[in-house]
Amino acid sequence: MTEPLLLTRSLKRAEVPSAGTSLVIEASDDERRRIAAAFGLEACDSLAATLRVWPDGQDGLIVRGHLTADVTYRCVVTLEPVPGRVEEPIDVRFAPPAGRHRASTEVDVASDVEDPPEPLIGDAADLGPVVTEHLALGLDPYPRAPGAALPVLGDNGPKSGPFSYLASLRARTPPKG
Numbered sequence: 001m002t003e004p005l006l007l008t009r010s011l012k013r014a015e016v017p018s019a020g021t022s023l024v025i026e027a028s029d030d031e032r033r034r035i036a037a038a039f040g041l042e043a044c045d046s047l048a049a050t051l052r053v054w055p056d057g058q059d060g061l062i063v064r065g066h067l068t069a070d071v072t073y074r075c076v077v078t079l080e081p082v083p084g085r086v087e088e089p090i091d092v093r094f095a096p097p098a099g100r101h102r103a104s105t106e107v108d109v110a111s112d113v114e115d116p117p118e119p120l121i122g123d124a125a126d127l128g129p130v131v132t133e134h135l136a137l138g139l140d141p142y143p144r145a146p147g148a149a150l151p152v153l154g155d156n157g158p159k160s161g162p163f164s165y166l167a168s169l170r171a172r173t174p175p176k177g
Helices: 027-036 128-138 164-172
Strands: 010-012 021-026 043-055 063-072 081-095 125-128
Touching: 027 043, 043 128, 063 128, 081 128, 125 128
Parallel strands: none
Antiparallel strands: 010 125, 021 043, 043 063, 063 081
16 A cells, blocks of 8 residues: 655646646645644644746656755654754656666666656656655754754763673773783
């Protein structure tokens, strides 16, 4: 069973003029709640993408633009709410799935290789998943509240804990030799 998409915005290729078109995608309250839950955020207060879409000269589409989002993270140290802003560029191609690229289980990690195009579904490109994927790429994986820091252990290690008794035994045992 597949999970429902967090954000969907379908655009038919036939509706895109040769000179291209501009559009703005803004997530609704419900969509932002689902996105926040899916990405482990306290909240997604705003999510918008300003896009320019035009035909690629073949049977696909080129999508370029910019995403902005205001989110609330949970601090990884104190668990306090931490506000954050995500800004990500978007640059994606869509192409018909047949004949353009083959599905492969092999993954190429080279950074200088262009990503394969996203598949058109019928004659339409769903821009919603592109927006949520770029949001996910821009999220801070370790958000911290201002001044929050992990405790630093001294040179002698912890003074108490599961290994403190063993450390005390080692200190009392004379070296073998």
